[in-house]
Ligand SMILES: Nc1ncnc2c1ncn2[C@@H]1O[C@H](COP(=O)(O)OP(=O)(O)OP(=O)(O)O)[C@@H](O)[C@H]1O
């Protein structure tokens with residue numbers, strides 16, 4: 001912590017509790033002002049630029065979330081911490097979305113709050129000192145090797161820039177090959193933890209019986225074959241980042257233990273009675289729908305909320321086709337750095353028309369393969385692409401229409417096709433005109449208009 005006293009605004013409606021916390025914070029060198037309501041807090045904030053605000057979430061009148069939002073809007077650098085009551089993790093998440101740095105659950109020991117404050121101050125310091133970090137992120141077409149300039153990707157980069165330097169737990173979701181691990185690594189490398197380890201554990205790759213020992217470590221004799229003491233991945237990630245891949249496959253028993261790690265940052269090695277403390281940031285990833293697993297009772301709801309503090313969703317590649325040329329360039333540079341290979345326009349069109357069920361990983365493989373196929377040539381052609389990609393056709397131009405010998409009536413012909421497609425879209429959506437219109441990229445009113453017109457005929 002820096003030498004100058006930290007000015008802290010404490011917002012809590014219960015006077016005895018507020019007094020007690022204020023005294024303890026003052027003992028530790030904080031300069032504390034007290035506010036008994038959200039409104040009073042705003043009045044303080046209007047007068048003075050506090051370094052830190054610690055606020056209860058549940059307040060009569062203006063609640064803690066709104067106070068945080070107002071504080072952060074006025075002072076973007078303020079460190080805002082919320083104090084939550086029992087069972088309000090969801091609200092804490094909401095407060096974090098509104099700009100809170102972290103949260104502490106009631107009842108808490110003063111040391112817990114002090115720890116959160118120290119960590120926040122340290123991170124804030126690093127964040128403002130590391131100006132280079134910011135300049136590095138200015139280039140918005142990439143973030144640590146994550147390529148993309150589509151809207152979803154630029155929004156993703158903004159989100160990563162904001163959340164990477166924090167300690168918040170992050171849940172990365174997305175289909176296979178969309179870049180969940182790349183994103184997790186980028187977050188680690190842009191966090192103050194970058195000097196420490198990024199440790200990955202794929203929960204689905206390890207048999208259930210071994211997963212616990214893998215995660216928590218074990219002591220000698222804990223089970224047959226446990227010949228010595230062994231550190232688990234959690235301990236290996238101390239001060240760094242633990243990446244829990246495929247977290248949705250974890251057993252309910254283990255979920256419970258992970259929950260404790262997230263809440264208390266402590267655990268026991270398998271077979272050990274001694275409790276070990278760790279300082280890790282957790283990033284989890286999954287390509288299953290965790291909310292659905294929660295609804296089905298296969299995933300603990302409290303763990304879900306603890307993991308999903310900051311949700312990061314990766315869009316499938318087919319929803320950001322404009323990134324495909326960039327990614328292709330990137331992979332050409334990776335697989336054929338010495339050759340100045342180009343891609344024939346027709347080949348690029350097929351690449352962009354294809355649906356990419358395997359997302360970026362599949363595209364990467366296709367480029368690697370094409371590079372090998374073009375050995376002596378300087379251009380990648382359609383023939384160099386995998387068969388399924390060669391066959392991909394842009395649905396707006398693809399058609400098997402041939403012009404009959406004696407010609408046709410164009411208007412009637414086009415009208416029939418239109419009618420056919422409208423009928424099919426209505427069938428597919430069970431008669432829902434709004435959804436059908438979206439399928440055809442029409443306004444609902446336009447669709448209704450067209451239906452009326454051919455009904456009148
Ligand atoms: N936006 C991107 N820019 C550059 N490379 C990317 C991008 N997204 C993914 N990749 C590359 O695609 C491959 C797959 O990425 P990654 O392993 O992160 O996917 P994943 O979402 O974890 O997949 P899975 O669910 O199958 O584990 C990697 O080689 C990665 O480098």
Ligand SMILES: [Mg+2]
Pocket residue numbers: 180181245
């Ligand atoms: Mg992965």
